[in-house]
Amino acid sequence: DEKQTLVVVGGGAAGVYGAIWAKTACKHLKVVVLERGHFLSKVKISGGGRCNVTTGLFVEPLPLSQQYPRGHKELRGSYFREHGPLETAAWFHEHGVPLKTEEDGRMFPVTDDSGTVVECLLNKARRIGGSFGLFTGNVEILAVSLKSNALVKDIVPLNGRFDVHFKNKNEPFSEKLQADFALLATGSSPQGYKLAKELGHDLVSPAPSLFTFKVADSKLGELAGVSFEHVSVDLEILGWNKRSVNLRQDGPLLVTHWGLSGPAVLRLSAWAARDLLKVDYKGTLWVDFAPKFSLDEVKKLLVKQKTLSPRRKLDSGAPLVLQLVKRFWQYLIHRQDLNEEAVWYELSNRQLGDLAGLLKRCSFQISGKGEFKDEFVTAGGVPLDEVNLKTMESKKCSNLYLAGELLNVDGITGGFNFQASESQSLEISYDHGGNKWFLLLFQNAWTSGYLSGSAIAKKATSRSL
Incomplete structure (x- = not known):
């Protein structure tokens, strides 16, 4: 069968995590992640370099969903049930980054170094199928392809697939990728909002939050x-x-x-x-x-x-x-x-x-x-009622998926936005006289990344049967 391709637009927590889960569950899926800047830059700077990965305070879906000013009603169902804080912590532990829970419920890598989280995610993406890809029988299995400095100009739906046009900042010409699936995980970037709108989505106008x-x-x-x-x-x-x-x-x-x-x-x-x-x-x-x-x-x-x-x-x-x-x-x-x-x-x-x-x-x-x-985090983005929250697939455009802060979801302090993008978490610290307060924005990233990646892999696998 012709190899199917997933193009992920956005190399933050939600995009990289989604790419990993898609590739993990469907090894023969070609996965390319396009990032206009540096991969996982928010993860790297979060928590003053410590990275509050998620929260240990709210592990049940209902109380966890209530920590999101935008999203607390829509996320109260099954959204966090499959991949919430406990599953996030277990995944990182399994991949060499055990987390510790501090007295206030914040969960950090035991190294107190966000670099270990960044390297864990990037190494996992690069090594799925082998360090540089491997062959199984006559079928080549490549690792996730990570392309930085890649600005996506537009995504054109065409006969159930997508033409993704992007330009490397250091090159004068544009390139094109053909994709069976597209995952938008562009955070609060204006370009991401533009792409979502061109693909049929409404937008709740962005506004500063936190x-x-x-x-x-x-x-x-x-x-x-x-x-x-x-x-x-x-x-x-x-x-x-x-x-x-x-x-x-x-x-x-x-x-x-x-x-x-x-x-x-x-x-x-x-x-x-x-x-x-x-x-x-x-x-x-x-x-x-x-x-x-x-x-x-x-x-x-x-x-x-x-x-x-x-x-x-x-x-x-x-x-x-x-x-x-x-x-x-x-x-x-x-x-x-x-x-x-x-x-x-x-x-x-x-x-x-x-x-x-x-x-x-x-x-x-x-x-x-x-x-x-x-801003610490942005309110606004694609309305949640335009997305299937069980799979993160767009209701406006078939085979288009959305994850992370592009959605109209934002979490209050406590590690909740990373858990929405891995179920999403920029963490900002104040350090005055020994007092450290951390503002966490990640659990949305982990969950939505997991749900979208898993759903894409399931659909890709069913097509190849």
Whole structure:
């Protein structure tokens, strides 16, 4: 039989993983991966070079699907059931990259080196069928062909197949590949959106997701680097009469030179990405810096401090049980227009009550989103209802498959986007004073890569029988 060909457009986590699974399940399938830049570049830089491969917190499909602001309804069925975090971890372990689970559920290679993940994937792709391909009887079995610096210009459906036109950045001429199957795994690149649209798909317009907030407060900016292990944050978007329950998040918070960041803020930005875009990233954050205590309990703590240390200077620090950095406590005193030289007994109980109220509900005006060379992750892409989520095959174009961040799926912090592209995970770390917070974007990549690759292999095998 004539050899069948799969062309994968995009050499990120979803594309490479999909190519591996297609080739593994159908050895005689010719697989070519075209990447315009460097293979697995996001995997390489993720986690400050550690790579949070997936999550160990949510292994069941329903709670895992709920970690995706875009996709939590559609992915709650069988999507993660065949290849979720446990299957992902098992695959990497089987291929020489055992993972470890940290206390917060993040799963890293035991080497703490993203390079081991990159090399594992590339070596597996290159060696399927032998280091340079091998012969079985009279049939040649080649490894996956990886072509970098290859910009795909267009994909033309033709009699059930595809003509894929691409150009090497270093060559003046274009080339053509004929493919029986095409897998689009182009991430959030404009070219990928263009290809999907030309092949009949609608697009949910891209919008930044998972970003920090700018806050116009010079005094707050002086506290850059101050972190809070656990706060509760409400986001109120201008123009709304009431807040949605989805716009509240608990978790760590970080003060930056330009405003506020940390997992609690980033999760809010993901859930509210579309609404924030509509109002030009304006709104109000209400932060509870003492979520373990009620307002009345905080008031009593402050009154107790006044009773026990009446002549102690107010700016010397908050009650220890509140676990507030001294500099931040002094910021709150300034916000309340209290005399920094005052001692505790000089404050009335009403003033202490107002200070407690600020601790429990401190407002910050959002003036914009943090600026980065690249956004952490993008909301938008091909609508999920245009894809068969059991196989990742397009409902618009037969034999076309889609995977990874090209789809309108994005995950909140915790390793979820890599698991959607391997079931997808860019991980960004903040390291301030020994505190590391990792924003994970991979579990979608692993799952969608697995589902698409396996489905392509099954169809290719059935055709050759």
